Amino acid sequence: MIQKLRVLLGEENAVQVYRHSRDESSHLPVEPDVVVFPKNKDDIISVLDIAKRNNLPVIPFGTGSGLDGHAIPIHKGISVNFERMNRIVSFNSEDLTVTVQPGIKRKQLNKAINLHGLQFPVDPGADASIGGMVATNASGTTAVRYGSMRDQVLSLEVVMADGTVVTTGSRAKKSSSGYNLNGLLVGSEGTLGIVTEVTLKLHGIPEHTVTARCTFGTPKECAEAAQTVLMSGIQVLRMELVDEDSIRQVNLAGGHSFPEAHSLFFEFAGTKASAEEDAALTREIVLEHGAENWERANTTSESNELWRARHELSYSFRHIPGMSQSGGDVCVPISQVAEMVVFARALIDESGLLGGVFGHIGDGNFHTLVVYDSSDSRQTAAAERINDLVARKAIDVGGTCTGEHGVGLGKMKYQELEHGAALSVMKSIKKLLDPDNRLNPGKIF
Numbered sequence: 372m373i374q375k376l377r378v379l380l381g382e383e384n385a386v387q388v389y390r391h392s393r394d395e396s397s398h399l400p401v402e403p404d405v406v407v408f409p410k411n412k413d414d415i416i417s418v419l420d421i422a423k424r425n426n427l428p429v430i431p432f433g434t435g436s437g438l439d440g441h442a443i444p445i446h447k448g449i450s451v452n453f454e455r456m457n458r459i460v461s462f463n464s465e466d467l468t469v470t471v472q473p474g475i476k477r478k479q480l481n482k483a484i485n486l487h488g489l490q491f492p493v494d495p496g497a498d499a500s501i502g503g504m505v506a507t508n509a510s511g512t513t514a515v516r517y518g519s520m521r522d523q524v525l526s527l528e529v530v531m532a533d534g535t536v537v538t539t540g541s542r543a544k545k546s547s548s549g550y551n552l553n554g555l556l557v558g559s560e561g562t563l564g565i566v567t568e569v570t571l572k573l574h575g576i577p578e579h580t581v582t583a584r585c586t587f588g589t590p591k592e593c594a595e596a597a598q599t600v601l602m603s604g605i606q607v608l609r610m611e612l613v614d615e616d617s618i619r620q621v622n623l624a625g626g627h628s629f630p631e632a633h634s635l636f637f638e639f640a641g642t643k644a645s646a647e648e649d650a651a652l653t654r655e656i657v658l659e660h661g662a663e664n665w666e667r668a669n670t671t672s673e674s675n676e677l678w679r680a681r682h683e684l685s686y687s688f689r690h691i692p693g694m695s696q697s698g699g700d701v702c703v704p705i706s707q708v709a710e711m712v713v714f715a716r717a718l719i720d721e722s723g724l725l726g727g728v729f730g731h732i733g734d735g736n737f738h739t740l741v742v743y744d745s746s747d748s749r750q751t752a753a754a755e756r757i758n759d760l761v762a763r764k765a766i767d768v769g770g771t772c773t774g775e776h777g778v779g780l781g782k783m784k785y786q787e788l789e790h791g792a793a794l795s796v797m798k799s800i801k802k803l804l805d806p807d808n809r810l811n812p813g814k815i816f
């Protein structure tokens with residue numbers, strides 16, 4: 372069988388098998404039996420057929436930037452890499468839509484369309500594939516204005532587990548026709564179907580942007596100021612919280628000297644007048660809420676420097692030799708953010724572990740990132756305890772255990788608590804669409 376797949380789709384070697392055994396999480400790697408690189412949907416139909424006849428799992432793989440083990444082939448099988456399906460299929464600038472193959476990466480897509488004054492604004496930080504972003508319902512720093520992938524996908528072409536090809540939507544901006552299969556397939560983590568084309572909404576590139584940063588004495592003040600900015604109706608493009616310990620870690624890792632205080636990072640975008648007005652109003656609000664300062668950038672290089680602490684944050688924690696990292700991704704109603712952030716910070720402090728609280732505070736979505744020595748059972752248990760208590764509290768206050776990273780392996784244990792009886796509806800859907808449990812088995816449920 373492996374020989375047949377090799378002949379069909381080429382390439383399977385130790386390097387590829389290693390690469391497809393892991394993602395950016397600390398979950399244990401598992402090597403697939405084989406890695407395939409389809410060039411079109413017919414190849415994918417053939418792969419599914421071979422998998423069925425040999426009773427093997429099929430696991431889609433984007434770029435492996437997932438943070439919870441989504442693409443790890445825990446039951447081995449066939450890892451399907453889309454890097455040879457990375458074309459723009461059709462670009463309709465006048466309709467503000469584009470149809471792409473799933474292997475295209477978001478920066479590659481933007482490079483092509485920015486020339487036409489258009490952008491695809493969902494930004495998960497990593498240069499992820501559009502297929503992977505669809506499958507995890509990714510979002511990131513711009514979600515406060517543009518929402519998540521689910522808000523941007525107009526239609527998908529999907530090869531279902533039995534090889535049937537379906538199209539889930541159209542190029543129209545909205546639709547009330549039939550069940551919302553886009554909504555179901557987006558965020559399904561490769562467990563319901565294999566995405567072979569994605570039609571996305573596009574947006575104009577704003578004429579003017581303003582970036583700014585301010586610091587506060589406590590994370591609670593940060594969160595309260597952010598809530599007031601939102602309630603004032605200001606259309607921030609990005610609004611990010613980074614706590615004091617995170618900035619300290621960025622300084623340590625990168626040799627910087629950013630102010631070590633709880634910080635809010637802002638970006639405003641629109642016409643020159645509207646972006647400047649939003650920035651001025653936000654400045655007034657944050658100063659009223661106890662901000663110690665307000666620093667704004669006047670050039671692109673100043674802007675990059677101002678936001679650098681936010682951009683380098685994740686990797687400053689992730690690249691500590693010999694240490695593991697574990698992170699949370701909760702999202703709560705905006706009114707609960709301040710209490711949640713304080714709760715999470717206190718848990719990290721109590722544990723004695725190195726860690727930070729940061730994230731997309733404008734959506735109520737924030738991350739905890741804790742560094743621990745996985746050979747030390749006390750540290751491992753302490754890291755797990757922080758994630759667990761934060762996730763449970765988020766669900767308790769009306770939120771979710773994952774705002775953007777997805778369930779993967781780590782958040783399966785919260786599904787029942789979060790969804791109750793709806794979880795059995797989800798399981799029924801999985802059984803109906805993939806009765807042999809062939810597609811990315813062992814994820815979500």
Ligand SMILES: Cc1cc2nc3c(=O)[nH]c(=O)nc-3n(C[C@H](O)[C@H](O)[C@H](O)COP(=O)(O)OP(=O)(O)OC[C@H]3O[C@@H](n4cnc5c(N)ncnc54)[C@H](O)[C@@H]3O)c2cc1C
Nearest residue numbers: 433434435436437441499500502503504506509510561566
């Ligand atoms: C430093 C860093 C920062 C990050 N910040 C954010 C953030 O702010 N917001 C955010 O949302 N995410 C963030 N992420 C997580 C990650 O980038 C996203 O989850 C991303 O969407 C994963 O895309 P990928 O192409 O790497 O997919 P992979 O990790 O390869 O796969 C993810 C899932 O997609 C499935 N999949 C891939 N392609 C297909 C397909 N064609 N059909 C069906 N299923 C498919 C896989 O089976 C798997 O379940 C961050 C990651 C890193 C490393």
